Amino acid sequence: MKKVILAVLFTLVCFTAMAEEQVTRITVNGMGRVEVAPDRAVISFGVENTGKELAPLKKANDQAARKAVDALLRSGVARKDIYTSNYNISHNYDYRQKAEKREKVYTVRNQFRLTLNDVEKVGEVITILERNGVNTIQGVNYTTSKAREMKLEALEKAYLDARGKAEHLAKLEGKKVELLSVSEGGYMPRPEVYMAADMARSKNTPVYAPLEVNVDASVSAVFKMVK
Template structure:
């Protein structure tokens, strides 16, 4: 009787071990409904450009002075900087449109041909950013600033204060360009466009022309300046479902 019970227990234990082994060996799988195909897509990129006449200019005007004495260098620089500021105001530039962007004082040691220190020269730089809202006086302003003591003009950047309408128009042109391309590609491939799946837009702007001072001061006493045109550019990416 004991022998029969032992045999039954061993048999049940063997069945339990086999069942546990089968559970551990079974791989974990995920199911995907193969009846739902991945949607076919057509992706296109479009671009729209609008050109505007600038209505404002940003000018960097600077004064560089140097002397063997730091006080002399600073006094010379201050006198020229004040003269330039007075000239700008006389031309109608508002005080809020004149902003100091850099002011530096630094020594530069001098050496002879044998490498021996002979002295020190102190240099002073004063740079201001000027916002010019009347571009008709820009050439006259540059000439007047130089004659008042400015000896560095680092850059002139033209811009448009309100680009809202131009960006809207450039977006419209970019979307139309992308839609036209999508329709042409679909027709060439013999397919039909479905719903619009996604859309991305990117806007940028930059001056087409900076400034020209090659001719120097003209007979009229003004620096010849070309404002050119400002380009507003918008890129869009469209993704359509293919039917």
């Protein structure tokens, strides 16, 4: 009989402990955004040549690329801020000709990336490129050198946003919250403003400078409601 009573008491204690362990959880997402004026621009540009003779084509491409780089260096751009991002030689056939007379047509592409630490010089640099052999500009990407600091600040705002939501929901039940877990949902610098133009077709190159660069961050957090 005593064993039965002890077993019942043990079961009641376990049940009570389990009941006490049961908590109401709140899962929320938070968003944070930080805005800053861009202080850096990355220009993607290149030289592209097409022709039937590969050797002179490569030579002409190299000369045009060297001319553009030399002009940038003379303007004050540091050599370390210019680098080749892609060099490609491909061929196709001139399908305007009859099949038996079709000749190979080669295309040589030499592409570069240039980092400017003064966004006010974007227009000036594009003009230099235009006048010194560059015939394609793939885009201008405006960014910030403070990306790491912005990310951390955006994450902080995202967490506070998530906690605020959880506290609001718990308040409806007359309770408070305690954090159980939080995970980063990622971050994204935006908008990255691009300018694209075919220098062979347009001499009046538009330049778009954004007022600000935004960094967005998100978190997912789990809270428990407490008295």
